[in-house]
Amino acid sequence: MLTDGSDVRLTEADAEGEAGRARGRSVLAGAFALLEVLADAEAELGLTEAARRAGLPKSTTHRLLEQLCGMGAAEHRIRGYGVGPMFGRLCEGRGRTHAWLRAAVGRPAVRLAKLSRSDVVVGVSSGSEVLVVATFAGHSARLPVLRPGTVLASPTPLVDVLFNGAEEALGSARAAGLSCAAAPIHAPDGRVVAALGVLGSCPAELARLRYLVVLAAGEAARELTGSPRVR
Incomplete structure (x- = not known):
């Protein structure tokens, strides 16, 4: 041709x-x-x-x-x-985003911590990993093992709900002796913007708490509904 x-x-x-x-x-x-x-x-x-x-x-x-x-x-x-200074400004901007997220999920997370008597964590996606941005101590007032700033690699339930589309997940939290039950927090348009998880040493107990975790994540999503900063 x-x-x-x-x-x-x-x-x-x-x-x-x-x-x-x-x-x-x-x-x-x-x-x-x-x-x-x-x-x-x-x-x-x-x-x-x-x-x-x-x-x-x-x-x-x-x-x-x-x-x-x-x-x-x-x-x-x-x-x-x-x-340099630009790096600091970028970190400050992300910190403000996390502060807004912490405020939005605070009430349901605190309620979940009290009802479950376990520590609660909130994580967001950071590349292919999960960055813990908030922790809430349970009834025992024990300091959470997963503090803000902790980066979690797969496999964890928080990774499953943030990246793999799971509506709930149960498994190891990759912290010493702890398991985690987690559920996604959805933005008004349906996107998963964060994950809510409860930590404990007994997987069987966390399996029974999964329903409460899903309810708390749903309540956190409703807290986000009226916020113009979810993009």
Whole structure:
């Protein structure tokens, strides 16, 4: 079949576009990897150590760090690199979102903690993991093992309801000796925006509490209904 070559040019353009998008994703992933290692470091990191921890070439690390410093996400200090003021503002913004979420789920979570005499946790998605953003002590007033800021990887019931579409889940909370029963909290448009879980040392007892967990998650969803900040 005769062709004027336009289909070949289109294919080449598509290939270049895909390559450009792949490079963009790679650069973005590298920048976030560097921000993560800087945030986790107890002190500023030198160029070589930052590159090693992020798993990036030294030249790439230097280029990305200078770009991040230019936009305020990182800063070049006397002994190396650390997170910059923009990083702090981003964290503050997320903290305000979590404060709003804690206020919305507070009443049903406190009621669940009292009725179950167990600790209650609220988690949101953070990449492929769950970030605990609120904890409520049960009747025993025992401090929750899963404190705000704890990151949970799969498998946990909180992961199941946030990522796997489960309407309720029961299993290990990946905390010493604890199990968890969890249910999703839905936004008015049906999206799952958080997970509510109750913690305990006896899986059989938590199985009996699943109904209360589902009710509390539903009440928390109704608290969200009138809020314009659910997007």
